[in-house]
């Protein structure tokens with residue numbers, strides 16, 4: 071009887087520890103809930119990120135790597151050949167972008183992915 075009680079208590083402690091583990095995991099990734107991915111549009115969500123992080127090196131004649139990211143049409147063509155997502159996700163086979171600096175934050179990458187998955191609307 072005593073042994074059974076000990077086992078029961080041990081089991082309850084295990085369950086409680088497990089619950090705490092999941093709670094703290096949520097607390098570890100607060101940006102997931104603060105990343106606003108509702109109403110993603112080209113003009114409000116995607117264009118500002120690429121203008122700020124990429125256009126400096128990817129604008130006009132002589133753009134780096136011959137990749138222009140200075141207009142909707144140019145950006146869509148980089149999406150369609152796979153290079154844009156490959157570069158910002160740092161996938162092998164693509165040059166990691168933005169060059170020589172930190173990867174874009176997860177929220178920005180997420181917004182671009184959502185826009186691509188929606189079929190790159192010009193909205």
Ligand code: HEC
Nearest residue numbers: 123124127134135137148153154157163164165167168169
């Ligand atoms: C400091 C300058 C610089 C910045 C900022 C920069 N790039 Fe680049 N990018 C380059 C250069 C140089 C190349 C060509 C050489 C290479 O591929 O490494 C290039 C190449 C690329 C390519 C072609 C990659 C391939 O493997 O074919 C893509 C796509 C690209 N950039 C997208 C981006 C995006 C998206 C951003 C912003 C998140 C960005 N770049 C920011 C300099 C930059």
